[in-house]
Structures are given as C-alpha cells and as structure tokens.
Amino acid sequence: MAQIVVGDVTIEVDEDGFIQEPEKWNVKVAQALAETEYVNELTEGHWRLVNYLREYYQKFGVAPMIRKLCKETGMKLAEIYELFPTGPAKGACKVAGLAKPTGCV
Amino acid sequence: MAVNVKPDQPEYYNHEQLTQIDYRPPAQAWESRPVTIRPGSFLHPAKPKGASSLGLPHPRQWSPMDEDWKLPADWKEIIITGMKERLEKYRSFKIFMDTCVRCGACADKCHFFIGSGDPRNMPVLRAELLRSIYRNDFTLTGRLLGTLAGGRELTVDVIKEWFAYFYQCTECRRCSVFCPFGIDTAEITMMARELLQLVGVSVNWIIEPAANCDRTGNHLGIQPHGMKDTLEFFADEIEELTGVRVNVPINKKGAEILFVTPSGDLLADPGTYTCMGYLALFHEIGLNYTWSTYASEGGNFGLFSSADLMKRLNAKIFAEARRLGVRWILGGECGHMWRVVHQYMDTMNGPADFLDVPVSPVTGTRFSHARSTKMVHIAEFTADLVKNGRLTLDASRNDRLRVTFHDSCNPARAMGLIEEPRAVLKSVCRNFFEMPEETIREKTLCCGGGAGLGAGENMEVRLRGGMARGLAVKHVRDAHGVNRLATICAIDRVTLTTVCDYWAPGVKVAGLHELVANALVMKGQKKRTHDFRHEPLDPES
Numbered sequence: 211m212a213q214i215v216v217g218d219v220t221i222e223v224d225e226d227g228f229i230q231e232p233e234k235w236n237v238k239v240a241q242a243l244a245e246t247e248y249v250n251e252l253t254e255g256h257w258r259l260v261n262y263l264r265e266y267y268q269k270f271g272v273a274p275m276i277r278k279l280c281k282e283t284g285m286k287l288a289e290i291y292e293l294f295p296t297g298p299a300k301g302a303c304k305v306a307g308l309a310k311p312t313g314c315v
Numbered sequence: 316m317a318v319n320v321k322p323d324q325p326e327y328y329n330h331e332q333l334t335q336i337d338y339r340p341p342a343q344a345w346e347s348r349p350v351t352i353r354p355g356s357f358l359h360p361a362k363p364k365g366a367s368s369l370g371l372p373h374p375r376q377w378s379p380m381d382e383d384w385k386l387p388a389d390w391k392e393i394i395i396t397g398m399k400e401r402l403e404k405y406r407s408f409k410i411f412m413d414t415c416v417r418c419g420a421c422a423d424k425c426h427f428f429i430g431s432g433d434p435r436n437m438p439v440l441r442a443e444l445l446r447s448i449y450r451n452d453f454t455l456t457g458r459l460l461g462t463l464a465g466g467r468e469l470t471v472d473v474i475k476e477w478f479a480y481f482y483q484c485t486e487c488r489r490c491s492v493f494c495p496f497g498i499d500t501a502e503i504t505m506m507a508r509e510l511l512q513l514v515g516v517s518v519n520w521i522i523e524p525a526a527n528c529d530r531t532g533n534h535l536g537i538q539p540h541g542m543k544d545t546l547e548f549f550a551d552e553i554e555e556l557t558g559v560r561v562n563v564p565i566n567k568k569g570a571e572i573l574f575v576t577p578s579g580d581l582l583a584d585p586g587t588y589t590c591m592g593y594l595a596l597f598h599e600i601g602l603n604y605t606w607s608t609y610a611s612e613g614g615n616f617g618l619f620s621s622a623d624l625m626k627r628l629n630a631k632i633f634a635e636a637r638r639l640g641v642r643w644i645l646g647g648e649c650g651h652m653w654r655v656v657h658q659y660m661d662t663m664n665g666p667a668d669f670l671d672v673p674v675s676p677v678t679g680t681r682f683s684h685a686r687s688t689k690m691v692h693i694a695e696f697t698a699d700l701v702k703n704g705r706l707t708l709d710a711s712r713n714d715r716l717r718v719t720f721h722d723s724c725n726p727a728r729a730m731g732l733i734e735e736p737r738a739v740l741k742s743v744c745r746n747f748f749e750m751p752e753e754t755i756r757e758k759t760l761c762c763g764g765g766a767g768l769g770a771g772e773n774m775e776v777r778l779r780g781g782m783a784r785g786l787a788v789k790h791v792r793d794a795h796g797v798n799r800l801a802t803i804c805a806i807d808r809v810t811l812t813t814v815c816d817y818w819a820p821g822v823k824v825a826g827l828h829e830l831v832a833n834a835l836v837m838k839g840q841k842k843r844t845h846d847f848r849h850e851p852l853d854p855e856s
Contacts, residue, residue, distance in 0.1 A: 211376050225359045225378075225772065226323075248319075270541035275582045278548055300771075313524040313534030314579025314586070314614055314649075314769070314805035 216242045226300075228310045232267075235307030247294060247301040255293050256305070258283050263306035273299070273308050322355035323771040325817045328778055336432040338423075345434055346447075346467060350476045352379050355775035358482055358768070361522035366515070368526045369624065373515025379478065384471070390514045391469055395452055397513045401506055402453060408506050411498045412449045415442060421490035421500070426761045427483050430779030435480050438490035438500045444476055445507050478516055481507040483776055485765040486619070486651075487724035492757055504766075509621045517620060521767035525616040528628050532611040533578035539565075539608035545581045546606065549591045556849070558841030561598035566639065567605035571676060573636050574604050576647025576693075577614040579805035580826075586808045588847045589648055589826025592835075593693065596828060599837050600677050600700065604645065610635035613649040614805065619767040626663040629655055633664050636689075643673035644690040648826050650723040650804030651765065653692060657730040661687040678703040692726065694803050694827060698735035701742045707836035710745050712843065712852050716799040717746040718830070719791045721784065721811060722759035723804035733757065736803050736827055743834035748795040750787040760784040764810030777810065778817055785818025792819050800824050 211222045211230065216239045222230040227246050229235065240260060244252050252260070262283050266274040276298050280287055287298075294301030299311060320327045341348065357379045366374035372393075377385045387393065402409045421438040423429065428436040435441060443465075450457035451466030460466070467473070486501035494500070511517060524534035531538055537545070546563040554560045564570060574597070580590040597604055610631040617625030636644055646652060661667070670689035673682040680699045682691045700706050720740055726732040733756050741747055754760045763780025791797040800815060800822050802808060808824050815822040833846045845851055 224362065230362075270544065271538055272536050272541060273582075275545065275548075275587055276584060277552075277587060278545075311535060311582065312520055312770070313527070313616070314577050315535065315583040315809055 214239075214242060224310070226304075226310055228304050229307050232307045232309075235264075239307065240305050243305045243307075247296050247304055249294060249301070249305070252305070253293070255285070255289075259285065259290065259293065259298070259302050260306045263302060263308060267306065267308050273303050273311055323774050325774060325778060325813060327355070328775060328817075333430075333778060333782065336430070338432045340434055345440060345443075350435075350472070350479050352475065352479055354380075354772070356773060357479065358518035358520055358770055358773050361517045361519045365519065365522045365526035366517065369522065369529060371515070371517065371522070372513055375515055377515075379475075384474070384516065386471065386474065386514050386516075390471075390474070393513050394469060394474075394510050397510050398449070398453070401509065402449075405502075405506070407499065407502055411442070411500075411503055412446055412453075414496050414498060415439060415446065416496075418495065420493045420495060424490045424493045425484075426489070426763060426783045427485075427776070427780045430763075430782035435476070436483055438494075441480050441484060442498070442500060442503045444473070444480055445503060448473065474511070474514070474516065477507050477511055481511070482518060482768065482773075483780070485724070485761050485763065485768055485780065487761045487765060488728050489724065489758065489761065492728065505618075505622075508619065512621055518767060518770075520770040521616045521619045525620055525624055525628065528612050528616065532607075532609050532631060533581075534612055534614060534616060535578045535582055537578055537581060537611065542581065542606070542608050542611055546594070549587070549594055553591055553595055556845055556847060557595070557837055557843065559595075559598065559837045559839055561594045563594065564605045566608055568639050570603055570605035570639060571642050572602060572604040573610070573632075573639060573641040573644045574606055574647065575610055575613045575632055575644060577649040577652065577805035578612050579614070579809065580647060583805075583809050585812070585823070585825055585829065585848075586805050588829040588832075589808070591847055592826065592828030592830075592832035593647060595832045595835055595837065596697065599835060600705065603676065605639060605641070607635045607639065609638075613647050613652040615652060615655045616767060618651055618655050622659075625655060625659065629660055630664045632660075632690075633667055636667070637669055642671040643685075644670070644688075645673075645693060645696060646690050647693055648803040648805065648828060650725040650806055652725075653732070654725040654729040656688055656690050660690070675699055677705050692730070692732055692735075694726070694732055694736040694739060697828070697831060698738045701739055708743055708831075708834045709836050710743050710834050712833045712846065713744045713830055714746070715846075715852065715854065716744060716830070717748065717795060717797045718744045718799045718801050719748050719750055719788065719797045720755070721750075721762070721788075721800055721802040721807060722755050722757075723802055723807050724759060724761055724765065726803055727759050728757055731757075732803075736801075739827055739831060740801055743830050748791050748797055750791050754784070754787040760787060762804075762807045762810040763814060765804075765806050769806055769810050777813065781810065781814035782818060784811070785814045788815055788822055789819035792822050798822055801827055801830060803827050
C-alpha cells in the first residue's frame with residue numbers, strides 16, 4: 211500500500227489517497243493531504259469544515275451527511291466547493307483524515 | 316491551484332469519444348484478444364481489513380494494474396473445486412452452463428455492450444468466459460476435444476478477464492428478458508464473482524460496505540447513536556418545512572411494523588429527502604412502526620459477493636423482527652434489496668412463520684402476495700393508500716417538476732413492481748412523461764452503477780453503462796422539458812445523478828417518497844412555501 215511521509219510520520223494511504231491510519235492525523239498531515247486535493251493553504255473556512263468533520267467523526271465513527279455539514283458550519287455547498295474543489299466527500303473528508311464513504315452513496 | 320481532471324471524474328471523458336462506438340465484431344477471435352485494464356475501467360480491490368473481518372479467503376494487498384495479482388499458489392485447484400461444488404449445489408448454474416444455443420438475442424440488449432461495443436460485454440460472450448472453462452473441465456466433449464468443443468484452459472489471464480468483465484455487469488437481468496431460454500445471466504455473474512472471491516479477488520466497493528453491515532448493521536457503518544442523530548435531524552428539517560413535528564420511533568418493541576430501508580437514504584442526497592418523505596408519511600397516517608439500529612440496512616452487498624455473505628447479512632432482518640415482536644416488515648425504496656427479499660430470503664432465512672401476512676393498518680388491504688416473506692415494498696403500500704383515498708395530496712406543489720420514471724432493474728424485473736410506483740407518481744405530479752417503451756418497465760435500462768459498480772475509479776465503465784439510459788432521459792428532456800427523474804432505488808438515486816449530469820444535464824434525480832412528501836397535506840401544517848429540498852414551490856414568489 212502507498213504511503214505518505216509528513217515530517218517524522220509515515221502514514222499508509224489507499225488508492226485514492228485517503229489515510230488508513232486515522233490516529234496518525236495531525237495538522238501537518240492535513241496540510242499535506244490538502245495539497246493533493248488542490249488546496250494550497252488551509253484558511254479559517256477550511257478549518258471550520260475540517261474541525262466539524264473531525265468532531266462528528268470522533269463522536270459517530272463516520273462522516274456526516276453533507277446537509278448536516280452545511281447546516282452546522284453555516285456554509286452553502288457552493289462555498290464548500292470553492293474551498294475544496296473536489297467537494298466535501300472527497301476533498302474535505304480526505305483532509306480531515308476520514309475514510310471514503312462506500313455503499314449506496 | 317489548477318485541478319487536474321482524473322479518470323475517476325466524469326469531466327475526464329469526452330462525449331464525442333464515448334459515443335464513437337464501433338459495433339462491428341473484430342476479425343480476431345475473442346479468445347486471443349487481450350484484455351485491457353486501465354484507469355477508469357476497474358474497481359479497487361478489497362482492502363485486507365474488510366475482507367479479513369468477514370473471514371474471506373486470501374485477503375491481501377494487490378493491484379489490477381500489476382502483472383502479479385498475488386494469487387494463492389493453488390489458485391487453479393481452488394477455482395475448479397469451487398466450480399464443481401457450485402455445479403452440484405445449484406442446479407440453475409448447471410442448466411445455465413449447458414443451455415445456451417448462442418442465438419444472440421441477448422447480444423445487443425446489454426447497456427455495457429451498447430455503451431462500449433466490446434464483444435465481451437455481450438451477455439452471451441460474458442457467460443462464455445465462464446462456460447468455456449465449464450466445457451473444458453466438466454463436460455465429456457470438452458475433456459476429449461478441448462477447444463474444438465468450445466473449451467479453453469483456465470489460466471491467470473482468464474482470472475483477469477473474469478475480473479474485468481464480471482465487474483462490468485450490474486446483474487440487472489435485462490438480457491434475461493430477451494433470452495428464449497430465460498437464462499438468468501445475473502446468476503452467472505454471481506457464480507463468477509464467488510469463484511473470484513475464493514482466490515481473494517474481490518472489490519472494495521462491495522466488501523467494505525458488507526463488512527460495515529456485518530459489524531454495525533448497515534453498509535455505511537452508521538452506529539445506533541448516529542442513526543438516531545440523523546433521523547432527528549430529518550425531523551427538525553420536516554418541522555422547519557411543514558410546522559409538524561414527526562416522531563422517530565427506534566427499536567420500539569411491540570410496534571406493529573418494522574421499517575427497513577437502505578442506509579444510503581440516511582447519508583446521501585437526494586436519498587435523504589426521500590427518507591424525510593417516509594417519516595412525514597408514516598406520521599401522517601399514524602403508523603405504529605419502528606426503525607431498527609440492528610437491521611439498519613435494506614440493501615445487501617452480499618448479493619454482489621457470495622450467497623453465504625448475502626444470507627448472513629439478510630438474517631438480521633428476520634432476527635430483529637422476531638426480537639422486536641413486530642407483525643410484519645415494510646421495506647423502503649431500494650433496488651437490489653428486493654431481488655434478495657423476493658427471490659432468496661424465504662428459503663435462506665425463512666420461513667418467517669412468526670410474522671403475520673401483512674395487512675395495511677390504514678386500509679385493511681391484505682398483501683397476500685407477500686405471505687412468504689411478510690415484507691411489503693413501500694411503493695405498493697403507498698399505492699394502496701392512494702387508491703383507497705387515504706392521503707390528502709396537493710399535486711400542484713410538484714408543478715415545477717416535469718417528471719419521468721426510471722424503473723429500477725430489480726423492483727421491475729425481480730418483483731414486477733411496475734404499475735404501483737407510477738400510480739403513486741401520477742397522484743402526486745401533474746406533469747408525468749414516460750421514456751421510450753423499449754427503455755422502461757421490464758425492459759428498463761440500467762443506471763450503469765449497480766451490483767457494486769457505483770464507485771468512482773471505474774467511471775468510464777459507469778458512463779458507458781449508463782449511456783443508453785442517459786440518452787433516453789435526454790430524449791424526454793428535449794421532447795417534454797423533463798427536469799426530474801424519479802426512481803425507487805438508493806443506488807439509482809446516486810448513480811443516475813452522475814449519469815444525468817453527464818448525458819442529460821438539467822435533469823435531477825428524486826426518490827418517489829420525496830415527491831409524495833412534497834404533495835402530502837399534513838394535519839396541523841403551516842402554509843407550505845418550500846419543497847423538501849428547501850426550494851421555493853413558486854419560483855416567482
């Protein structure tokens with residue numbers, strides 16, 4: 211399996227670049243992942259999304275539905291796409307260290 | 316930063332290139348034509364974690380792009396033994412291997428062939444990929460005459476070919492409608508996938524949801540507190556839109572009805588609007604029902620993997636019905652769930668003799684056709700409410716929408732649910748237009764992403780497989796201004812969103828009960844100004 215190295219942390223990633231060891235996530239890892247999703251710099255808006263995703267993930271073990279993400283962060287879907295051009299499920303979830311949702315989604 | 320479009324994104328594919336399809340058979344014999352595996356054409360292999368948690372054989376890291384797939388040393392013996400066991404266990408499998416006369420009636424009926432022109436996507440040839448091994452190793456003429464009798468030797472390249480083409484089949488069974496012998500080609504694909512799984516060749520888009528379902532009760536891995544949080548979020552939304560607070564009964568012992576729907580309805584738009592529709596409807600008719608956090612999945616990705624896994628995941632539904640003491644089970648808008656329920660559930664995990672033959676508590680209608688599984692599809696349940704005039708509906712609330720209906724393969728072909736969703740739709744929408752006759756009802760075309768193909772990395776396959784459906788949608792969009800495609804399957808709601816965006820832009824996808832909820836007049840409601848998507852009912856206002 212492919213790996214990414216950030217500072218002194220080595221993390222396994224899957225074919226789509228999602229980290230497979232969520233416990234190794236940190237701010238620097240988020241920045242490195244952001245670059246793979248065409249985000250140069252993580253701004254306050256990015257962090258509002260990432261922090262909410264992590265908070266939800268830590269509580270529920272999965273990603274939230276996108277509508278809940280919008281409602282809780284006060285952001286419209288179009289604004290999320292401006293921040294993360296590859297979208298909330300792929301871009302924002304990857305940066306937040308979440309797994310990629312699979313199934314009827 | 317500039318975004319580089321990759322093969323897992325629809326934008327990567329040029330319309331003109333995709334539609335330039337050469338249907339002429341190539342001069343070279345199919346057996347000697349190489350199989351190309353390239354980005355956009357295959358699914359990621361199952362990750363060892365999910366495969367191990369299900370106890371599947373030979374979990375490992377491997378890539379379809381590598382020369383070496385790290386097959387177990389005795390892979391050939393495993394496949395042949397596995398085939399022998401299945402030929403003995405399933406009489407249908409043996410009949411389907413023996414029966415085909417290669418008449419070709421199915422050849423141009425598969426949307427993957429229509430969208431690719433690849434001869435191996437003709438159902439007859441897809442089956443031949445397996446049948447040729449059967450002939451070689453299990454028939455007398457094949458043993459004696461080999462290739463002269465249509466046999467061929469099992470090699471690693473055959474395994475790669477099976478992987479490539481049995482994951483370009485959505486098990487939708489359109490081809491079977493046209494087969495004069497009624498060969499169920501989906502069951503051939505199911506057998507091939509089972510055999511591949513024996514040597515650790517399976518796909519993550521199927522195995523991870525199945526592992527989640529085994530562990531938490533649903534494909535998405537939603538835990539009980541997450542499910543409660545989600546349903547209460549929907550209740551908040553409904554209250555905001557209608558002024559009515561709906562109740563959310565979960566794990567309620569002694570409820571009359573257990574409700575089971577695909578977990579995609581709890582996460583992915585536009586299924587979430589349909590899920591709100593169920594809640595609003597059940598509240599309005601005062602249904603004594605319950606959700607379950609244990610049997611929290613209607614779908615069954617085991618169907619796309621192996622009979623054993625399908626049985627294991629499906630068992631939760633009856634077990635939970637027994638534990639909660641319900642009288643019967645109502646199922647949500649799912650597609651392949653109904654293939655499992657209608658064709659396998661009774662003999663796999665039944666008899667459900669502890670349940671009653673379903674009777675609608677609102678109309679008194681007895682659903683005697685569901686007497687074996689005790690499970691009723693929500694489209695027939697609601698159609699019965701409509702027919703008996705038990706719902707107050709204001710169809711004008713959907714006047715903005717010009718609607719067509721996509722028959723999902725399994726409800727249409729595996730259970731004959733064709734008129735009921737249409738009856739409901741016509742009662743809640745005043746602008747309804749059918750797609751061309753040869754693309755609907757039992758001849759319905761495919762979304763291109765069912766049976767575990769709904770991932771992103773195989774996007775070329777999905778767009779090609781969805782092309783025929785997409786162009787039929789485009790036809791009604793251009794002819795009648797259709798802007799909404801209704802469907803009763805969670806996979807469809809997601810995959811057809813991609814298909815419509817690509818082939819018929821401007822057409823959005825909706826579940827049936829989202830449109831029901833838009834039209835439903837609720838007791839104690841406030842003046843409705845927005846539909847269930849928070850879009851204004853009257854765009855002028």
